[in-house]
Amino acid sequence: MHFVDQIAESNPKNYQVWHHKRWLAEKIGPDAANSEHDFTRKILAMDAKNYHAWSHRQWVLQALGGWESELQYCNQLLEEDVFNNSAWNQRYLVVTRSPILGGLAAMRDSEVDYTVEAIMVNPQNESPWRYLRGLYKDDNNLLVADNRISDACLKVLNKDWTCVFALSFLLDLLRMGLQPSDELKGTIEAMENSDPETGHADIAVAVCSILQKCDPLRINYWSWYQTTLSS
Amino acid sequence: PDSPDPNTLAAEKSTAVVDGASLTKRSEEEEAMGEQGELAAEKHVRYIVTAEKKKDSFESLVMEHLRASGAYWGLTTLDLLHKLHAVDAAEVVDWIMSCYHPESGGFGGNVGHDPHVLYTLSAVQVLCLFDRLDVLDADKIADYITGLQNEDGSFSGDIWGEVDTRFSYISICTLSLLHRLHKINVEKAVEYIVSCKNLDGGFGAMPGGESHAGQIFCCVGALAITGSLHHIDRDLLGWWLCERQCRDGGLNGRPEKLADVCYSWWVLSSLIIIDRVHWIDKEKLAKFILNCQDKENGGISDRPDNAVDIYHTYFGVAGLSLMEYPGVKPIDPAYALPLDVVNRIFLTKQQ
Numbered sequence: 001m002h003f004v005d006q007i008a009e010s011n012p013k014n015y016q017v018w019h020h021k022r023w024l025a026e027k028i029g030p031d032a033a034n035s036e037h038d039f040t041r042k043i044l045a046m047d048a049k050n051y052h053a054w055s056h057r058q059w060v061l062q063a064l065g066g067w068e069s070e071l072q073y074c075n076q077l078l079e080e081d082v083f084n085n086s087a088w089n090q091r092y093l094v095v096t097r098s099p100i101l102g103g104l105a106a107m108r109d110s111e112v113d114y115t116v117e118a119i120m121v122n123p124q125n126e127s128p129w130r131y132l133r134g135l136y137k138d139d140n141n142l143l144v145a146d147n148r149i150s151d152a153c154l155k156v157l158n159k160d161w162t163c164v165f166a167l168s169f170l171l172d173l174l175r176m177g178l179q180p181s182d183e184l185k186g187t188i189e190a191m192e193n194s195d196p197e198t199g200h201a202d203i204a205v206a207v208c209s210i211l212q213k214c215d216p217l218r219i220n221y222w223s224w225y226q227t228t229l230s231s
Numbered sequence: 232p233d234s235p236d237p238n239t240l241a242a243e244k245s246t247a248v249v250d251g252a253s254l255t256k257r258s259e260e261e262e263a264m265g266e267q268g269e270l271a272a273e274k275h276v277r278y279i280v281t282a283e284k285k286k287d288s289f290e291s292l293v294m295e296h297l298r299a300s301g302a303y304w305g306l307t308t309l310d311l312l313h314k315l316h317a318v319d320a321a322e323v324v325d326w327i328m329s330c331y332h333p334e335s336g337g338f339g340g341n342v343g344h345d346p347h348v349l350y351t352l353s354a355v356q357v358l359c360l361f362d363r364l365d366v367l368d369a370d371k372i373a374d375y376i377t378g379l380q381n382e383d384g385s386f387s388g389d390i391w392g393e394v395d396t397r398f399s400y401i402s403i404c405t406l407s408l409l410h411r412l413h414k415i416n417v418e419k420a421v422e423y424i425v426s427c428k429n430l431d432g433g434f435g436a437m438p439g440g441e442s443h444a445g446q447i448f449c450c451v452g453a454l455a456i457t458g459s460l461h462h463i464d465r466d467l468l469g470w471w472l473c474e475r476q477c478r479d480g481g482l483n484g485r486p487e488k489l490a491d492v493c494y495s496w497w498v499l500s501s502l503i504i505i506d507r508v509h510w511i512d513k514e515k516l517a518k519f520i521l522n523c524q525d526k527e528n529g530g531i532s533d534r535p536d537n538a539v540d541i542y543h544t545y546f547g548v549a550g551l552s553l554m555e556y557p558g559v560k561p562i563d564p565a566y567a568l569p570l571d572v573v574n575r576i577f578l579t580k581q582q
Binding site: 015051220221 | 443
């Protein structure tokens with residue numbers, strides 16, 4: 001394994017060497033957990049998004065253990081680069097599958113706080129917005145009812161009304177039945193006033209048309225979204 | 232599929248003389264398109280044909296273990312550019328078959344290299360281009376692949392057991408081209424792929440794995456071929472995929488990563504299969520791809536001004552094909568072969 005590690009370190013994107021490591025680690029058993037985690041840590045320190053390293057790390061956790069410090073590891077990586085989608089993905093794995101954390105329902109509350117904070121620091125970051133959706137999985141009602149989330153959208157939009165992720169999340173919330181507060185309605189109206197062309201009675205439609213302007217690359221997507229709002 | 236790290240490949244700027252008047256003669260149609268379009272098709276053809284001939288170049292050597300796939304990338308590109316005849320078909324077929332392992336039924340990446348599904352698919356695809364499936368022992372190849380399906384429905388890449396949704400796609404695609412898809416447990420294969428679906432609608436290499444455009448193509452392609460697209464939330468995945476488009480018009484493979492020409496294939500073909508390609512800005516993407524060309528020496532790179540390689544040349548041209556770029560043949564988004572090749576396989580009577 002020591003020999004293979006040297007090769008893997010100089011060829012961290014080679015599929016075969018990672019598979020060989022797994023093959024060996026399987027034979028060694030749970031005793032290999034710590035050294036395998038140390039090794040992937042080393043590789044991720046050089047390239048924090050190396051897909052092979054993450055796959056291996058996930059396999060080691062699930063086959064050999066070592067969950068204890070994984071959430072802390074995610075914290076560390078996100079502190080270094082909050083835009084690291086792989087770290088957010090790993091965080092989701094830990095929160096949902098770690099045998100020592102109690103599962104998604106138990107972790108949801110603290111995770112929402114953590115994620116909202118990350119969003120406030122860097123609203124133009126795709127990952128935490130997706131992570132937030134993941135925390136509520138298929139439970140749209142709970143998501144809509146969590147005021148922290150609609151508040152976060154509002155706060156972000158008050159600072160930057162062109163933030164596409166915030167607009168898009170808000171749109172989803174509205175479609176799921178969010179009753180917009182007066183403050184929210186006011187913010188949207190203010191955005192619309194910046195463009196005299198618009199002026200929609202339906203707030204979701206208003207957000208949609210704002211998105212078509214702010215995210216022109218995906219204008220067809222937002223136009224389509226608008227058609228799903230009619231009812 | 233297994234690919235060389237583009238940063239370690241340097242294009243060998245070759246000035247070798249390429250024979251064949253067919254390469255230098257342009258049809259009137261191409262001449263006219265050359266006026267408006269910016270695809271340096273002739274240069275790319277020359278780049279590929281030269282690379283194919285120069286077996287001692289740096290690029291050739293670093294690609295040695297996956298030359299069969301390199302052949303697929305290069306030859307499919309030639310076909311897409313209407314220039315498959317620029318190579319000697321019999322020579323290619325012979326070389327491909329020299330990579331075959333009759334004991335196992337699999338193909339290696341090069342002569343003398345161990346068999347693997349990666350190169351088995353590439354070999355079958357190359358033979359499809361030349362309409363030479365007749366040289367294959369289809370049942371033997373089917374047995375090789377069937378033997379690699381695991382109990383949970385996943386597929387190993389070879390006897391050593393690496394599992395990855397790439398291999399699910401490869402196995403399904405190969406068997407489908409050989410009209411032997413029924414030989415595997417399709418239901419279980421689909422079940423495994425679905426187990427790799429993430430909340431964002433995307434797919435990873437294994438259950439829990441981060442959604443990645445390359446893996447998504449493999450899973451979506453496999454589900455398409457097996458008639459199982461109903462497992463996909465097209466609107467959700469379509470949105471994730473269209474979010475891959477960056478300001479520069481290019482596509483990335485996952486959130487917050489750089490655009491790369493190869494994603495012009497992985498993302499685009501997936502979008503087409505789920506009928507959501509209109510959600511990206513095709514014009515901007517085409518411009519991005521065209522900016523990645525080396526217009527002097529031919530070839531396409533991962534992003535503008537980087538070194539070119541066969542892999543990115545193929546994916547750039549394939550991406551343009553999916554967007555119906557003039558002068559480029561249409562390509563099938565699931566089988567990754569020219570449409571006329573796929574039609575020939577499925578619309579004419581085969582045994």
